[in-house]
Amino acid sequence: MxxxxxxxxxxxxxxxxxxxxxxxxxxxxxxxxxxxxxxxxxxxxxxxxxxxxxxxxxxxxxxxxxxxxxTIRSDSALILEEMMAPPKENSELKLGTVTTAGESLVPHMIAEYLKKYPNQKVSLYLGEADELLTWLQEGRIQCCITDAYCPSSTYESEELFEMETVCVCSPQHPLAGHTVDFQELNDYRLIFRENDTNSHRNLMHILHEHNQELGNFHSYVEIGTINAVKKLVMENIGISFIYRFVVQENLDNGTLEQIYIRGFSSRNAFSFAWMKDSFFTSGNLKFLKVCKSVL
Missing domain, CATH: 1.10.10.10 (Winged helix-like DNA-binding domain superfamily/Winged helix DNA-binding domain)
Incomplete structure (x- = not known):
């Protein structure tokens, strides 16, 4: 308390x-x-x-x-649940992650973690980057994977990986596998996640860096989840900018193709973070070690 x-x-x-x-x-x-x-x-x-x-x-x-x-507030909320748990019940790892990683990369990390610690319980919470940090402070989660800035005065964090954003389309799209100027994308429909998501903010940053805006494109579709975005792109409805780790399997199996853009580069760092000096640091470090082995 x-x-x-x-x-x-x-x-x-x-x-x-x-x-x-x-x-x-x-x-x-x-x-x-x-x-x-x-x-x-x-x-x-x-x-x-x-x-x-x-x-x-x-x-x-x-x-x-x-x-x-x-940190006290966060740990107090988490330790209360452990204190109220039935005797001899295994502890629970409460992990938060940005939705894009939670729907693609993080399940592989959890699978490896449970192979190493088969009696461990895991709860996975998906949210947006800033939201995850709020959940950390409130004690809803004990650690998270995020691409938000984590001030060292409040959080312990370690960079997990750096990932690029790529432009993807259906294999049947006219630009599939081609190298083009950014402006050539304007003739096509742009598909992206809804506003107030980190994916949307990443897209807007990319557009502004190239002196572009949504109105420059032929049309666009705004939709709720990254999987819905991928399915529409695979249906050849339009193109999209997505983190590579989200679409790498699709690129490998040919269900999606990359559009190469001259002079284009966009990379974001993803970190594993938790509250500074938290009681749960040792448990968090165990999961971090597994994450590194997967990556």
Missing amino acids: LDLKLATFLSLCETRNYTQTASLLNITQPAVSQHIKYLEKYYKTKLFYYDEKRRLHLTEKGKLLRSFAQ
Whole structure:
């Protein structure tokens, strides 16, 4: 259980507003102030300061305490489930991953992990990159595979692999296997995942780097999952930009073909991350070792 004063502190870190924090925690504003003053007295340092526009900011020592408190909050939620589990029941690895990796690469990692630790339980949660970090802080998961930036002040992380994005199409598409200029893609339909996903943000970054936008293409299809995107591309409905590891098997067996683009290169780093100084670090490192062996 997270101490109420630390819970108040974390809430204030997020809202940067004493009134909002009081409302969220259902306590009075003076109580919020008292909790912060107590922590500042206990740690003998200022945790917050106001700038010239009366905006609330964390001090450097405040950032340090936030990292510590986030790990406590996360571990508290996870350890509660272990404490409530029946006696002699095997522990559970709660793993989060970005959806694109979770639907393709990560199941191979889990399979190898369970071969090595056959009595281990695993729960896999799919989400978007920023969402996974929130789940870590809340204790919904204990580790994750993400392509989001993981600040070292809050997370332990290690790069797993770097993966390129490739442009793919059906083998029957006119551009299948051809080398073209980026602008030549505009004559065709673009297929991509829905907005507010990391795949969509990656696509928009690629387009902006090449002075392009969605309206430049003949038409487009926006759809929910990466597997749905792949199926539409295989049906020769259009083209798509997808991480190579998602489509490598399709490229190998000929159900998809790559379109080569002059001067095009897009690579993203994927990392394995967990809360800094977490109680579950040793278990996370076991899974990380298996991940590396698979890769």
